[in-house]
Amino acid sequence: MEETTATIMASLSTLTPSHLTHLTNSILSSTRRHHRRLTFLLSSPTLFSLTLHHLHTLSLPQKSLLISRHLLSSLHLLTRHIQSNYATSPKPLPPPISTSLTERELDAVLLLLMLCETHKHNPEALNAPFCNWRVNLRNVFSVTLLTVSSYSAPPLGACLGSVLIPFVEMVSRCWRLVGVLGCDGRDEGGKGVKEVAASAATVVALPAVEVSVGGRECVICKDEMRVGRDVCELPCQHLFHWVCILPWLGKRNTCPCCRFRLPSDDVFGEIQRLWEVLVKIGEKNYRMLN
Structure with missing residues (x-):
C-alpha cells in the first residue's frame, strides 16, 4: 500500500x-x-x-x-x-x-x-x-x-x-x-498482465491518415506503406495498414511498436x-x- x-x-x-x-x-x-x-x-x-x-x-x-x-x-x-x-x-x-x-x-x-x-x-x-x-x-x-x-x-x-x-x-x-x-x-498463468482487446469505441475512433513519405513499413506485415495510401494512426503516432492493425487490436490493446496501451472494455x-x-x-x- x-x-x-x-x-x-x-x-x-x-x-x-x-x-x-x-x-x-x-x-x-x-x-x-x-x-x-x-x-x-x-x-x-x-x-x-x-x-x-x-x-x-x-x-x-x-x-x-x-x-x-x-x-x-x-x-x-x-x-x-x-x-x-x-x-x-x-x-x-x-x-x-x-x-x-x-x-x-x-x-x-x-x-x-x-x-x-x-x-x-x-x-x-x-x-x-x-x-x-x-x-x-x-x-x-x-x-x-x-x-x-x-x-x-x-x-x-x-x-x-x-x-x-x-x-x-x-x-x-x-x-x-x-x-x-x-x-x-x-x-491465467499468473506470470504477467493478461492481454485484452482494445475497446470497440476506441478502434472506431482511430484516425485514417495519408502516407506522405515513402520507405515506411508496417511492422505487422513487414510490407511498405505506399505513399498516398490511407493507414491507421494510433495515439502514439505509429502507422499500420488497417487490414493488419484491426485483427491485432481485436486481441490486444497494445501498439506493436512501443506497447502503448489503448483503452479496453x-x-x-x-x-x-x-x-x-x-x-x-x-x-x-x-x-x-x-
Missing part, C-alpha cells in the same frame, strides 16, 4: 498549481457526492438494510469487480488531470466503458469500503448485533463528514492534507482490496493501463529531479 501511495504522490508532484487546483476541486466534488450518498444510506434504516443484504448476496469476485469499477473511476480522474499537464504526452483518451455506478452500486461499494475501514480501525462498532450497525457506523462516519464538509474551495497549501491525501489513501485501499480478492489483472485491463500511466509519469519526474 505504501508503494501504491508513493507512486500516486510522485505523479501528483508533476502538476502545476493550476492543474493541482483543478484536480482538487474535481476530487472535492466527487467526495461530497459520495458523502451525501453515505449520509442518506446511514440515515435510512430501510435503505441500509437493503444495501447490507445486497452485499451479503455478492460473491468475492462480484465484490472485487464493484471495488474495481470504483477504483477505475478514480484513476480516470487522476490520469485525466495529470496527463493534461504534459504537452508531449499522447492525448488523454476518454473512458471506453461507463465508469459511473448506479445509485444501488454506489451505495454498495461505499458501504463495503466503510465496513472494511471500520473493521480495521473501529472493530468494536461491528461487534454489536446487525440491528445496531447502522447507528454505530453513522457515529463513526459523522467525524469524517464534519471534517470534509468544513472545506469549500481549499487554498493550495491546504488541499494536500484535506483533500488529496484522503483521496490517495482511498485509491490505495481499493488497489489493495482488489489484489487481496485475487483479481490483480494477471493472466475490461475493467482490470483498464486499471492496469491507467496505473502504467501514473508509474511512467512518476518515474519521469523522479529522473528529472535526480
Whole structure:
C-alpha cells in the first residue's frame, strides 16, 4: 500500500498549481457526492438494510469487480488531470466503458469500503448485533463528514492534507482490496498482465491518415506503406495498414511498436493501463529531479 501511495504522490508532484487546483476541486466534488450518498444510506434504516443484504448476496469476485469499477473511476480522474499537464504526452483518451455506478452500486461499494475501514480501525462498532450497525457506523462516519464538509474551495497549501491525501489513501485501499480478492489483472498463468482487446469505441475512433513519405513499413506485415495510401494512426503516432492493425487490436490493446496501451472494455485491463500511466509519469519526474 505504501508503494501504491508513493507512486500516486510522485505523479501528483508533476502538476502545476493550476492543474493541482483543478484536480482538487474535481476530487472535492466527487467526495461530497459520495458523502451525501453515505449520509442518506446511514440515515435510512430501510435503505441500509437493503444495501447490507445486497452485499451479503455478492460473491468475492462480484465484490472485487464493484471495488474495481470504483477504483477505475478514480484513476480516470487522476490520469485525466495529470496527463493534461504534459504537452508531449499522447492525448488523454476518454473512458471506453461507463465508469459511473448506479445509485444501488454506489451505495454498495461505499458501504463495503466503510465496513472494511471500520473493521480495521473501529472493530468494536461491528461487534454489536446487525440491528445496531447502522447507528454505530453513522457515529463513526459523522467525524469524517464534519471534517470534509468544513472545506469549500481549499487554498493550495491546504488541499494536500484535506483533500488529496484522503483521496490517495482511498485509491490505495481499493488497489489493495482488489489484489487481496485475487483479481490483480494477471493472466491465467499468473506470470504477467493478461492481454485484452482494445475497446470497440476506441478502434472506431482511430484516425485514417495519408502516407506522405515513402520507405515506411508496417511492422505487422513487414510490407511498405505506399505513399498516398490511407493507414491507421494510433495515439502514439505509429502507422499500420488497417487490414493488419484491426485483427491485432481485436486481441490486444497494445501498439506493436512501443506497447502503448489503448483503452479496453475490461475493467482490470483498464486499471492496469491507467496505473502504467501514473508509474511512467512518476518515474519521469523522479529522473528529472535526480
